[in-house]
Amino acid sequence: MKRYWLLIGLWIAAPALAADGKDILEQQCASCHALRGPAAQTVAELWQRKGPDLFYAGIKYKRDWLESWLIKPQRLRPAGYLYFQHIKPGDKQDVPDTQTLTPHPALAASDAKAASDALLELKPPALSALVTAGDFKGGDISLSSGEMVFDKFNGCLACHQIEHDFGGLSGPEVYTGAKRMQEDYLVSFIRNPQAWNPKIPMPNKHTAEPNIQKIVQYLVALARGAADEK
Amino acid sequence: MKSNSLLFLLALVSSTVSATSAEDNYKTYCWQCHGMQGNGAGVNVGDMSVQPRDHTSAKAMGGRSDADLFKVIKEGGLAIDKSVLMPPWGATLSDDEIHELVKYLRKLCQCG
Numbered sequence: 001m002k003r004y005w006l007l008i009g010l011w012i013a014a015p016a017l018a019a020d021g022k023d024i025l026e027q028q029c030a031s032c033h034a035l036r037g038p039a040a041q042t043v044a045e046l047w048q049r050k051g052p053d054l055f056y057a058g059i060k061y062k063r064d065w066l067e068s069w070l071i072k073p074q075r076l077r078p079a080g081y082l083y084f085q086h087i088k089p090g091d092k093q094d095v096p097d098t099q100t101l102t103p104h105p106a107l108a109a110s111d112a113k114a115a116s117d118a119l120l121e122l123k124p125p126a127l128s129a130l131v132t133a134g135d136f137k138g139g140d141i142s143l144s145s146g147e148m149v150f151d152k153f154n155g156c157l158a159c160h161q162i163e164h165d166f167g168g169l170s171g172p173e174v175y176t177g178a179k180r181m182q183e184d185y186l187v188s189f190i191r192n193p194q195a196w197n198p199k200i201p202m203p204n205k206h207t208a209e210p211n212i213q214k215i216v217q218y219l220v221a222l223a224r225g226a227a228d229e230k
Numbered sequence: 231m232k233s234n235s236l237l238f239l240l241a242l243v244s245s246t247v248s249a250t251s252a253e254d255n256y257k258t259y260c261w262q263c264h265g266m267q268g269n270g271a272g273v274n275v276g277d278m279s280v281q282p283r284d285h286t287s288a289k290a291m292g293g294r295s296d297a298d299l300f301k302v303i304k305e306g307g308l309a310i311d312k313s314v315l316m317p318p319w320g321a322t323l324s325d326d327e328i329h330e331l332v333k334y335l336r337k338l339c340q341c342g
Contacts, residue, residue, distance in 0.1 A: 043250040043258050079273050084261050093271040094261070151279075155314040158263060158274055168274035170262035194321045201259055204321035205306075 021118030024111055029054070037124055039197040046199045051081055053197065059131055060125035063116060065180045070112040071105035076172040076180075078161065083170040083201065096169060130195055136183035136216050143225070146218025149211050156215070159202070162222060171202060178216070178223035187217045252334035255327055259319060268338045280313040291339035299332045 025035055032051035039053055040046035057066075079096040080086030088097040107115060141149075151157040160174045161167035167174075177186065188195075190212050193202045208213065258270070263272040263282040270284035284290050294302075301309055304325070307316030319328070336342050 014332055046258070082258075083273065084266075087261070087266065087273045089266055089271075093275050094266050094273040096273065108239050153314065155317065158278055158315045158317075167277055168262070169276075170272075180337050192321075199258075199322070201262060203259075203306075203317035203319055205317060206321075 020111075021114035021116070024107070024115045025054075025118050026104065028107075029115070035122070039126075040199050043199055047082070047085075052125065054094050054119060055122055056124055056127045056196070057119035057229075058121055059128055060181055060185050061119065061122060062180065062182055065127055066119060067112050067116045069180075070107045071109055073106055075101070075104075076176075078169040078173065127196065131188045131193075133184060135187045135215055139213070139217050141214055141217040141221060143218070143221055146214065146221055150212045150218055152217070153211060154205055154207055156205070168207055175222045175225070178219040183216055183220065186219060187212055190215060242300055245292045252325060252327070252330040255323060255331060256334060259322065260331075263315075278315055280315050282316070285335055288339050288341040291335065292341040294342075296332050296336075296342070299335060300328055303328050 029035065033054040034049070035055055037053075037055045040049060077083065080101045086097050087094045089095075121155075147157075147162065150162065156174075157167045159168035159171040161169070163172075163175055180218045181189075190207055191209075192204060193200060194204055254324055256264075257266075260268075261272060263278070264270055265272040265273050265275075265282075268285040269287075270282045272282060275281060298310060301310065302316060303318040303323070304318060306318030307313045309318070323331070
């Protein structure tokens, strides 16, 4: 009951387009995604999640990516979300149980636009405070030096693919990461993943500040390459 | 007074209930590399340059003291001159949870 009143309230208060977007989120997305904080504070809470949190979407995503992905969603986590609910023992090692992985719901172009508008408004102040505009200083790095920092020095490759079919499977692919996520968010997230999401299976590797910059430079270079290939 | 101590009791009970077991922590954080069976054959190992330790092997695990195991889980492989691929979990798990994990590892390897 309460929720309906809230929805009606929002509908009256907000301009037509934005209200549509919020309706879409509440009706088609809220069953799997948290649209309100806080993030899971315990492992038990995390296990209840059916998709990544979206309540700070406005701080995290790039608009172009968001809108086009919602029209044509493609898998980001090779072993699904949460990885430990979608794996099984294989011949030599555990493998993704692909039968348990379902395609993500897709939206029509106009709905994708409205949903993106509504998502990009989600910027809880406490988390916005973790990101400083211009925290990513820019700059170039070669793919080979970038890979050194990402893999050899920091061990990120263990859980993340840097190209299709190369790298770890439990985390989201990172070769499209800089198309998907804002650079300043990436800096903040890598600096302290637990500040965003205390119980996710990604550790805080205490990456040195200059290496965080190099890693984000690398992700930007990778995304450029991934775009060239398509 | 009475209601205060009741509140205290309630807080105590609920905090024990929400503490995560070593088994659940192992599944959430360690399976990805050390495997569903703890045998070192996790879903990530395909392209890893150093293979995760087989936690079920008494031979591979028996040589380590509990203090070493605690240290490597909390601070990562580099802290005991091992691979950077073994991550530090000190920002994710409490010291108590790590102590419980050490006990859990001892059960897996049936050593020590």
